[in-house]
Amino acid sequence: MIQSLYLAGPDIFRPDAVAHGERLKVLCARYGFEGLFPLDAQVAGHATGDPRETAQWIYRADLGLLEAADAVLANLDFFRGAEPDSGTCFEVGYAIARGKPVYGYVPEDGSLAERIRRRCPRYLGERAGVDAQGWEMEEFGLPLNLMLAVPSAVVVGDAEAALRRLRADIDARRL
Numbered sequence: 001m002i003q004s005l006y007l008a009g010p011d012i013f014r015p016d017a018v019a020h021g022e023r024l025k026v027l028c029a030r031y032g033f034e035g036l037f038p039l040d041a042q043v044a045g046h047a048t049g050d051p052r053e054t055a056q057w058i059y060r061a062d063l064g065l066l067e068a069a070d071a072v073l074a075n076l077d078f079f080r081g082a083e084p085d086s087g088t089c090f091e092v093g094y095a096i097a098r099g100k101p102v103y104g105y106v107p108e109d110g111s112l113a114e115r116i117r118r119r120c121p122r123y124l125g126e127r128a129g130v131d132a133q134g135w136e137m138e139e140f141g142l143p144l145n146l147m148l149a150v151p152s153a154v155v156v157g158d159a160e161a162a163l164r165r166l167r168a169d170i171d172a173r174r175l
Helices: 017-030 051-068 086-097 112-119 159-174
Strands: 004-008 034-036 071-075 102-106 153-156
Touching (some): 051 086, 071 086, 102 159, 153 159
Parallel strands (some): 004 034, 102 153
């Protein structure tokens, strides 16, 4: 039974990250879930002044929250480029490897290549199907790289849209 959700995404980098995390947790509660936001594990009491030690502590704390969660709700929108946040991708892969369901969300419909064409045209090459460096573009009709899209339920919309889908999926299994 899914009761808790690890809230993955680049949202921890927002200027209003703590407040945003609280809003996400309230939203989760509306759908019957406990949201576990990475910033719930406060770094301040564990920061030693050594950035590497602090990074290691954050890594272990985030893995602890991922282990405690029953599933993952992931913001998989583009972040600092035409792919999701790399830390979020790691968390999604970790959850999948641990057998935890992952529900991700992206803001618009379309395949990964279509989304890149619309939002990041500077990354496109002169020929169709290749990027600016001549590397092939992934064209499977999925909204994200297949390694994220195949094992995850990816919803077009926001966190609430993904929560609605998760709740509907759970409720349908009870019938």
